[in-house]
Amino acid sequence: MTVRNRRVSVRIVTTVEFHTLPEAHVDRALDHAHLVFHETPEEKTRKQHRDLLLRCERIGAYEGDRLVGLAAALPFQLSVPGGELPVAGLTFVSVAPTHRRRGVLTGLLDESARRCAVNGQPLSVLWASEAAIYGRFGFGPATGAYSVEIDSTRPLDLRLAPDERPLRLVAPDEAPALLAAAHSAQRAVRAGRIARDEHWWREEVLREEDEDYKELSPPRVVVLGGDEVPPGGGAPRPSGYAVYRTRGGNEELRTSGLVQVTELEADTPAVAASLWRYLVSIDLTGQVRAPGRPLDDPLLLFAADRDQVRVTDQSPALWLRLTDPATALTARSWAAPVDVVLEVTDVRLPANAGRFRLTAGPAGATYRPTSDAAELALDIRELGACYLGGAELTRMVLAGLVTEHSPGAAARLDAALRTTYLPHATDGF
Numbered sequence: 001m002t003v004r005n006r007r008v009s010v011r012i013v014t015t016v017e018f019h020t021l022p023e024a025h026v027d028r029a030l031d032h033a034h035l036v037f038h039e040t041p042e043e044k045t046r047k048q049h050r051d052l053l054l055r056c057e058r059i060g061a062y063e064g065d066r067l068v069g070l071a072a073a074l075p076f077q078l079s080v081p082g083g084e085l086p087v088a089g090l091t092f093v094s095v096a097p098t099h100r101r102r103g104v105l106t107g108l109l110d111e112s113a114r115r116c117a118v119n120g121q122p123l124s125v126l127w128a129s130e131a132a133i134y135g136r137f138g139f140g141p142a143t144g145a146y147s148v149e150i151d152s153t154r155p156l157d158l159r160l161a162p163d164e165r166p167l168r169l170v171a172p173d174e175a176p177a178l179l180a181a182a183h184s185a186q187r188a189v190r191a192g193r194i195a196r197d198e199h200w201w202r203e204e205v206l207r208e209e210d211e212d213y214k215e216l217s218p219p220r221v222v223v224l225g226g227d228e229v230p231p232g233g234g235a236p237r238p239s240g241y242a243v244y245r246t247r248g249g250n251e252e253l254r255t256s257g258l259v260q261v262t263e264l265e266a267d268t269p270a271v272a273a274s275l276w277r278y279l280v281s282i283d284l285t286g287q288v289r290a291p292g293r294p295l296d297d298p299l300l301l302f303a304a305d306r307d308q309v310r311v312t313d314q315s316p317a318l319w320l321r322l323t324d325p326a327t328a329l330t331a332r333s334w335a336a337p338v339d340v341v342l343e344v345t346d347v348r349l350p351a352n353a354g355r356f357r358l359t360a361g362p363a364g365a366t367y368r369p370t371s372d373a374a375e376l377a378l379d380i381r382e383l384g385a386c387y388l389g390g391a392e393l394t395r396m397v398l399a400g401l402v403t404e405h406s407p408g409a410a411a412r413l414d415a416a417l418r419t420t421y422l423p424h425a426t427d428g429f
């Protein structure tokens with residue numbers, strides 16, 4: 001591919017080629033990525049990054065022998081409404097500062113989309129470093145998250161009775177085996193979550209030392225229940241758990257004690273209430289911080305005092321791109337019947353553009369080209385944002401991003417896309 005520097009008056013034409021980055025170039029790729037992301041990781045963290053990159057499909061952008069860009073994709077199974085799909089989880093996306101704004105990222109993402117087709121991945125997902133980057137490439141924000149802070153200088157004020165079964169702390173070593181079934185049960189009801197393997201539990205969720213949490217303790221794991229068969233049957237598993245790290249208060253240094261919650265999952269609101277009550281009650285701490293909470297977290301409704309439990313931030317979380325809309329749309333479940341003609345634009349993957357009739361319902365779906373009149377006109381990025389059930393087309397019509405040619409079409413499609421729980425992504429990569 002030939003890319004041209006558009007920002008200088010003298011036209012410099014350079015040739016950048018995109019091909020698989022071999023294992024022998026992984027250390028170069030890490031040097032490149034750390035330079036671009038302004039990181040100087042300790043050896044342990046570098047090894048973690050190396051291990052992660054080795055697990056990825058890797059695309060290098062080469063100018064001659066020089067590596068000037070990188071994109072990597074982790075092969076995941078992502079929960080979608082009613083099931084799961086293979087996805088490319090994009091990460092390490094980086095372009096050398098000497099080569100920015102010449103189309104290198106564009107080339108990397110085009111190549112990545114081609115590989116999704118080869119690998120049978122109808123979706124591509126990522127966590128964006130900046131919200132402005134990925135919309136133009138057809139990605140839409142498909143899940144969102146709240147950051148929550150709780151004043152834990154006093155007991156948690158609750159509007160419901162917590163589950164009073166005992167809580168127990170378990171060693172992080174034992175946790176993956178114990179928590180995996182509880183996590184799978186949550187994935188089955190919440191779209192947007194990746195399937196974790198043992199490696200992911202140990203290296204990502206329960207990593208002992210984490211440069212992001214340098215002043216905090218290693219992860220602690222608390223569980224509720226586990227000896228009884230869960231509602232709906234199956235093997236005994238915990239009804240809920242929390243993973244958190246702590247820092248004790250220090251009067252001399254004037255630091256207040258903190259509980260940082262990295263994950264909290266519960267089968268019922270009463271189980272969630274018990275876990276939150278516990279986290280708020282930990283001695284020598286005065287604040288609970290929980291970033292990355294789902295937008296429909298029941299805590300925000302059953303907390304009696306919303307001055308005690310405050311949302312401090314809201315942000316997009318997982319960005320999603322439909323690389324193969326027909327496969328993706330026909331693979332998910334639908335909450336209500338809908339029959340609607342969509343006029344879809346897709347600048348980067350023109351094969352996805354055109355007019356399609358989506359006929360979907362609880363029994364399944366079809367998505368086929370049609371010459372019938374369009375009822376909704378939208379870009380692939382809006383379809384991606386709505387795919388997991390986390391965004392509403394009716395709001396996008398009001399915002400002028402989706403055109404409704406047939407009154408009520410957006411509301412009908414929203415009703416079909418709806419899920420009981422909002423999608424929620426927990427694992428950054």
Ligand SMILES: CC(=O)SCCNC(=O)CCNC(=O)[C@H](O)C(C)(C)COP(=O)(O)OP(=O)(O)OC[C@H]1O[C@@H](n2cnc3c(N)ncnc32)[C@H](O)[C@@H]1OP(=O)(O)O
Nearest residue numbers: 090091092093094095100101102103104105106126129132
């Ligand atoms: C999933 C992840 O890994 S997220 C991490 C993303 N990486 C980073 O943030 C690291 C630092 N930044 C970079 O490495 C690069 O600047 C990148 C990857 C963001 C962009 O790479 P580039 O090769 O410069 O992008 P490219 O030239 O293909 O740009 C394509 C278009 O996107 C636009 N664009 C690129 N980056 C940005 C940005 N950060 N904000 C807004 N627009 C952007 C360009 O202006 C261009 O628009 P145009 O076609 O209208 O001219």
